[in-house]
Amino acid sequence: MKSFIKKTKFFDLYSLGDGVYAAISIPGRGAWSNAGIVDLGDEVLVFDSFTTPSAGLELRKQAELLTGKKVKYLINSHYHGDHVFGNQAYSDTIIISTALTKEWCKEKNKLDDVEKEIQETKEYLHQLHKQIELTQDTILKASLTNQHNEMSRVLNDLPHMQIILPNVLFEEKLIIEGSKRKVELQCLGGGHTISDTFMLLPEDNIAFMADLLTENLHVPIYNPESFITMLKKVKEMDIDLFVPGHGNISNEDLLDKVEGYISFIKQESMKALNNKISLQKFISDFKLPPEYMEWTGVNGIKVNLSSVYTFYAGQGRD
Numbered sequence: 001m002k003s004f005i006k007k008t009k010f011f012d013l014y015s016l017g018d019g020v021y022a023a024i025s026i027p028g029r030g031a032w033s034n035a036g037i038v039d040l041g042d043e044v045l046v047f048d049s050f051t052t053p054s055a056g057l058e059l060r061k062q063a064e065l066l067t068g069k070k071v072k073y074l075i076n077s078h079y080h081g082d083h084v085f086g087n088q089a090y091s092d093t094i095i096i097s098t099a100l101t102k103e104w105c106k107e108k109n110k111l112d113d114v115e116k117e118i119q120e121t122k123e124y125l126h127q128l129h130k131q132i133e134l135t136q137d138t139i140l141k142a143s144l145t146n147q148h149n150e151m152s153r154v155l156n157d158l159p160h161m162q163i164i165l166p167n168v169l170f171e172e173k174l175i176i177e178g179s180k181r182k183v184e185l186q187c188l189g190g191g192h193t194i195s196d197t198f199m200l201l202p203e204d205n206i207a208f209m210a211d212l213l214t215e216n217l218h219v220p221i222y223n224p225e226s227f228i229t230m231l232k233k234v235k236e237m238d239i240d241l242f243v244p245g246h247g248n249i250s251n252e253d254l255l256d257k258v259e260g261y262i263s264f265i266k267q268e269s270m271k272a273l274n275n276k277i278s279l280q281k282f283i284s285d286f287k288l289p290p291e292y293m294e295w296t297g298v299n300g301i302k303v304n305l306s307s308v309y310t311f312y313a314g315q316g317r318d
């Protein structure tokens with residue numbers, strides 16, 4: 001099953017089977033999310049490129065070192081910077097995403113004025129630093145500190161960072177057939193963002209889930225209904241090993257945990273809406289259950305209470 005191979009500056013590498021590897025980020029080093037390496041037979045595929053060109057380049061080096069083959073494909077699971085800012089190291093490869101993910105990468109990850117971006121990032125880091133000094137909450141302090149460390153790495157790379165967009169697009173499903181194995185890209189819609197792709201290795205019973213699956217993290221929820229539906233569909237698939245977007249390699253128990261978290265927020269939001277409780281009061285009166293006390297994320301559960309409440313409030317008006 002999974003076995004540790006080596007530690008690099010940015011991530012730990014695990015073998016998940018012959019020719020399948022997970023790169024699990026080391027917090028605060030400029031990788032920020034997890035990635036995957038798959039030997040297709042004659043060439044190599046990489047799933048997600050981390051948050052900095054430096055980490056993305058290290059991933060490519062390790063992929064080519066481990067397999068002795070060239071990287072031909074890079075998959076972008078969704079538009080978030082911590083999964084695509086390393087794309088620069090793959091500008092000569094086939095970069096694949098959904099059409100919507102490309103559109104959002106183009107819209108949201110603009111880097112027109114590097115000097116301005118550097119100044120804004122410095123200011124953001126300064127604000128984070130102040131928050132870290134002020135907070136007494138140890139979980140929040142740790143989340144903020146990690147955010148600060150990762151963003152510092154992004155700042156280091158900003159002067160030479162380029163936004164490289166996907167160049168091959170798909171909608172719902174794309175099968176890449178290598179000489180040794182095939183991979184299946186699937187997009188069942190948007191749960192965490194407007195469009196979320198995960199990757200199945202059907203012959204190996206392995207799935208790379210990106211941020212549709214995370215460990216003990218208040219992962220942003222974009223569409224709770226489709227998020228829950230997707231996790232249920234994935235659970236029906238014959239998968240033994242799951243590589244989450246953040247956190248450790250897991251089994252399907254982690255699917256249940258994330259689904260439970262979203263369902264819980266859904267229930268609480270619907271209850272508040274049925275009782276005509278305002279969003280402000282819903283958030284201020286909310287008591288975090290003990291099982292989520294240790295979960296990290298700079299905005300805690302609040303941002304999800306707000307987005308899920310707003311989602312169902314909007315549905316009610318339709």
Ligand SMILES: [Zn+2]
Nearest residue numbers: 078080192211
């Ligand atoms: Zn994300």
